[in-house]
Amino acid sequence: MTTATHDHDHDHEHHGPAKGLTRWLYTTNHKDIGTMYLWFSFAMFLLGGTFAMVIRAELFQPGLQLVQPEFFNQMTTMHGLIMVFGAVMPAFVGLANWMIPMMVGAPDMALPRMNNLSFWILPFAFAMLTSTLFMEGGGPNFGWTFYAPLSTTYAPPSVTFFIFAVHIMGASSIMGAINIVATILNMRAPGMTLMKMPLFVWTWLITAYLLIAVMPVLAGVVTMMLMDIHFGTAFFNAAGGGSPVLFQHIFWFFGHPEVYIMILPAFGIVSAIIPAFARKRLFGYSSMVYATASIAFLSFIVWAHHMFTVGIPFLGEAFFMWATMLIAVPTGVKVFNWVTTMFRGSMTFETPMLFAICFVVLFTIGGFSGLMLAVAPADFQYHDTYFVVAHFHYVLVPGAVFSIMAGVYYWLPKWSGKMYNETLGKVHFWLSFVGVNVLFFPQHFLGLAGMPRRIPDYALQFADFNMVSSIGGFLFGASQLLFLYIVVHTIVAGKPAPAKPWEGAEGLEWTVDSPAPYHTFSTPPRID
Amino acid sequence: MKLQRVFIALTALLISSVARADWTLNMPRGVTDISQEVYGLHMLTLWVCVVIGVLVFGVMFYSMFKHRKSKGAVSSNFHESTKVELAWTLIPAAVIFAIGVKATYTLADMYNFEESEVTLEVVGYQWRWRYRYIDANAEQEVSFFSSMSTPRDEINNRLEKNENYLLEVDEPVVLPTGTKVRFLLSSADVIHSWWVPALAVKKDAIPGIVNEAWTIINEEGTYRGQCTELCGKDHGFMPVVVEAVSPEEFEQWLAEKEQAAIELAELxxxxxxxxxxxxxxxxxxxxxxxxxxxxxxxxxxxxxxxxxxxxxxxxxxxxxxxxxxxxxxxxxxxxxxxxxxxxxxxxxxxxxxxxxxxxxxxxxxxxxxxxxxxxx
Missing domain, CATH: 1.10.760.10 (Cytochrome c-like domain)
Structure with missing residues (x-):
């Protein structure tokens, strides 16, 4: 097979990338587009991270020191929006673009022109969203969950730009998802049956269906806001016969599957890395697939657990509590499978493995607090406190973000043809690991002690843990500059990497050269 | 040398802050039967998680130390077992079922709003609370706003912050102990949420909707909480202060407030x-x-x-x-x-x-x- 690829490269050498800026503007190549998605998401990660630094700096001590409450609210809102829609989601799409065609033995994505479009509208969406910070009345200040009527009747004028930006992001995600589904279902190499696909492909297939199902719901809810604000409707305005609670139902019908959109691909990455460094096949492949599908299904019937305090009736409350607790079962199955994969393996601990193991541990801690939050009576105490902030940051940062970093270290040799510096990678890991725990673990205590989220200033009993948390935040934030350095250093000055730099790695992507040629698998490989 | 000095300074800072610190780790037990039950549920779920965590991570760290390549470990070949998969699906499901049953009973209690003796209307405003004691027989209903009383100079670091910084109001809401109090919550503008941790009562105050909650406070005291739904600029500055007093004291206080309300109306x-x-x-x-x-x-x-x-x-x-x-x-x-x-x-x-x-x-x-x- 490797030979076949080589021949093919020689045939197509004149088909290399175009030169200059137009290469990136006009490209329909999945690798180029994947690269752009990844760099874009990293830029957004730094921007959203900067906003987080402002938040943590203001919360370093009680009292208002650096920013006023109006601006603080804009920071929390923009931090959430940019991290969710600008950093985590595009990073996963970037990984999908790079890896899915190579993993299923396809020459490119199924819809390459749409691929170009779905990337290139993103920078405009985020430029517009960020520009609201400079508008009169400021940017969105109503939280990333933008509950009406704070985001409608009481919103700053820039809310209209926010709505437009969300529409563009939604369109981009839907196009990306359609592309991924079409690629996976139509372009697998002969012999690659569904149950032979790598788990990253499986988890992305399921994620793509989630995206197609719920992004239109998000588009719907922001359109209803637009109508309320500019065209005199009253979907969410009680005075006109509407209901602010309707907003929350629609938002969370999108929002809960959205949470899994940000974690399922992470499961796929970790399921590739742990077997590679344990030198042992993934335990329970088919149960992993079924567990992922169950989690995806359940994600549609748990949305109101975000709304336990809005006054839904007892039976509704009980239903959503039970359905939510049920999610712990398939999630537990996945964790047990990863641990069993490591058990009696032959492990080494290179940077991707360190991030992957850290993912398993800290994501599970986030899962535990998720189970606690699911218990409705107790949720009355946790809801909208720092306990919730700690919970979702544990699943999103050492969860989703660490899995992305693990994936970057794991596949960077394939992308760039160069090896990263292992020592620096490990330093980056340990700094991030310590930083993230110092940052988020104390927030559990803050929430239990009674500190509400989204406040710019707090009572004195919360002072100490906030200071600890801020110190962790600064450490974690600074460590990510090291990550940038490591990646750039690898690309510029890394040592050449072999086609398969990891002894235990499995999959078609390791059968092509490093760096992966501009076109791979023009002739499909055969899988037996 | 220099590093050492920095280290000593940091340690000194840490020790001094530990000495004067309030490192509260856990949820308060509260002063109502419900809040105790909630605390119990919280601790139950927490310990279940701790036990599962110790088992799972125990196995994981064991293999991370024992089954490393550098120690000569050779990987096994097993990768499937329906029995094991079934076991770790059904056992956690049973554990979760047990927690769920206990939680459902508590939840049903929290939703039993009947037979209340005092009804308090709570209305959220940007950025204060209005309380009204609903009593059809009163000559003049008692109703007042409760706003944060922390001076702006403390917030802006021009004055030293007092003990109840951000958790103090000009007029606390007074409730009788040992009495079932029903809350009716709503809002005049955006969504707010009324929370007193010691009572384990948190309910959203939503414009156009009237929500219900209830409590029976067992102990006299002052209980402080905050708005817990982002409601705009001063979301962080709309505390809740509940003063729980004996029923006799409460009657007396209410009568005085009623008299004051009559006088206020005369103004x-x-x-x-x-x-x-x-x-x-x-x-x-x-x-x-x-x-x-x-x-x-x-x-x-x-x-x-x-x-x-x-x-x-x-x-x-x-x-x-x-x-x-x-x-x-x-x-x-x-x-x-x-x-x-x-x-x-x-x-x-x-x-x-x-x-x-x-x-x-x-x-x-x-x-x-x-x-x-x-x-x-």
């Missing part, structure tokens, strides 16, 4: 002098207007207009009445028509027209306010 009918209005107006301004328009009437550029020398405040009285009574649509300026009594409205408008260099010289009386509202 609307009496004659006022300019100086009296100015004096009362300054108080009303401080609690109702100053958080946005600032104590010196200078406003916040770009967000809240200045009142000093503003066209409305020095223009015709009708225009001034209109914006305060009806609010300004599409801005943060709320309608105060139902929030302030006619006397307070007259006082605050008179004050605004004649303070901080504004010198209109006229005075708006409660009768003017009454006529303005009636004429609409």
């Amino acid at each position: 609307n009918d009496r004659e006022w002098t300019f100086d009296e209005l100015m004096e009362r107006g300054e108080q009303v301004y401080g609690s109702a207007c100053a958080s946005c328009h600032q104590a010196d009437g200078s406003g916040v550029p770009g967000a809240f207009p200045a009142l000093a020398n503003s066209p409305i405040a020095v223009g015709p009285a009708d225009g001034h009445l209109d914006i305060v009574v009806n609010g300004s649509r599409g801005t943060a300026m709320a309608a105060y028509g139902n929030q302030l009594s006619d006397a307070d409205m007259a006082a605050v408008i008179t004050y605004e027209r004649n303070a901080w260099g504004n010198n209109v010289g006229d005075m708006v009386t409660p009768v003017d306010v009454y006529n303005f509202k009636a004429g609409e």
Whole structure:
């Protein structure tokens, strides 16, 4: 097979990338587009991270020191929006673009022109969203969950730009998802049956269906806001016969599957890395697939657990509590499978493995607090406190973000043809690991002690843990500059990497050269 | 050497902060039967998680130490077992079922709103709470606003912060112990959420919707909480303070408040002098207007207009009445028509027209306010 690829490269050498800026503007190549998605998401990660630094700096001590409450609210809102829609989601799409065609033995994505479009509208969406910070009345200040009527009747004028930006992001995600589904279902190499696909492909297939199902719901809810604000409707305005609670139902019908959109691909990455460094096949492949599908299904019937305090009736409350607790079962199955994969393996601990193991541990801690939050009576105490902030940051940062970093270290040799510096990678890991725990673990205590989220200033009993948390935040934030350095250093000055730099790695992507040629698998490989 | 000194300094800082610190780790048990039950559920779920965590991570760390390549470990070949998969699906499901049953009973208790003896209406406003004791037999219902009383100078670090920084109000809500109190919650503008951790009561106050909650407080004391739903600029500055007293004390307090309410209603009918209005107006301004328009009437550029020398405040009285009574649509300026009594409205408008260099010289009386509202 490797030979076949080589021949093919020689045939197509004149088909290399175009030169200059137009290469990136006009490209329909999945690798180029994947690269752009990844760099874009990293830029957004730094921007959203900067906003987080402002938040943590203001919360370093009680009292208002650096920013006023109006601006603080804009920071929390923009931090959430940019991290969710600008950093985590595009990073996963970037990984999908790079890896899915190579993993299923396809020459490119199924819809390459749409691929170009779905990337290139993103920078405009985020430029517009960020520009609201400079508008009169400021940017969105109503939280990333933008509950009406704070985001409608009481919103700053820039809310209209926010709505437009969300529409563009939604369109981009839907196009990306359609592309991924079409690629996976139509372009697998002969012999690659569904149950032979790598788990990253499986988890992305399921994620793509989630995206197609719920992004239109998000588009719907922001359109209803637009109508309320500019065209005199009253979907969410009680005075006109509407209901602010309707907003929350629609938002969370999108929002809960959205949470899994940000974690399922992470499961796929970790399921590739742990077997590679344990030198042992993934335990329970088919149960992993079924567990992922169950989690995806359940994600549609748990949305109101975000709304336990809005006054839904007892039976509704009980239903959503039970359905939510049920999610712990398939999630537990996945964790047990990863641990069993490591058990009696032959492990080494290179940077991707360190991030992957850290993912398993800290994501599970986030899962535990998720189970606690699911218990409705107790949720009355946790809801909208720092306990919730700690919970979702544990699943999103050492969860989703660490899995992305693990994936970057794991596949960077394939992308760039160069090896990263292992020592620096490990330093980056340990700094991030310590930083993230110092940052988020104390927030559990803050929430239990009674500190509400989204406040710019707090009572004195919360002072100490906030200071600890801020110190962790600064450490974690600074460590990510090291990550940038490591990646750039690898690309510029890394040592050449072999086609398969990891002894235990499995999959078609390791059968092509490093760096992966501009076109791979023009002739499909055969899988037996 | 230098590093060592930094290290010593950091350690000293850490020790000193530990010494004076309040490192509360856990949820309070609270002072109601429900809050104790909730605490029990919280601890139960926590310990279940800890046990599962120790088992799972125990196995994981065991293999991370034992099954490393550097120790010569050779990987096994097993990769499937339906029995094991079934076991770790069914056992966690059973554990979760047990927690779920216990939680459902507590939840049902929390939803039993019947047989309450006192009904308290809680209405959220940007950024304070209004409490009303609903009693059809009262001659004059007791109703008042409860706003944060922490001085802005403490927030802006010009004064040392007091013990109850951000958790103190000008007028706490008073409730009797050992009595079932039902809360009816709603909002006048955006969504707020009324939370007192010691009572394990948190319910959203939503415009257009009336939510229910209840409590029976077992111990006398002062219990503090906060708004827990982002409600705009001063979300962090709308605390809840509940004063729990014996039923006798509560009856007495309520009777006094009722008497005061009757007297307050009479204020609307009496004659006022300019100086009296100015004096009362300054108080009303401080609690109702100053958080946005600032104590010196200078406003916040770009967000809240200045009142000093503003066209409305020095223009015709009708225009001034209109914006305060009806609010300004599409801005943060709320309608105060139902929030302030006619006397307070007259006082605050008179004050605004004649303070901080504004010198209109006229005075708006409660009768003017009454006529303005009636004429609409």
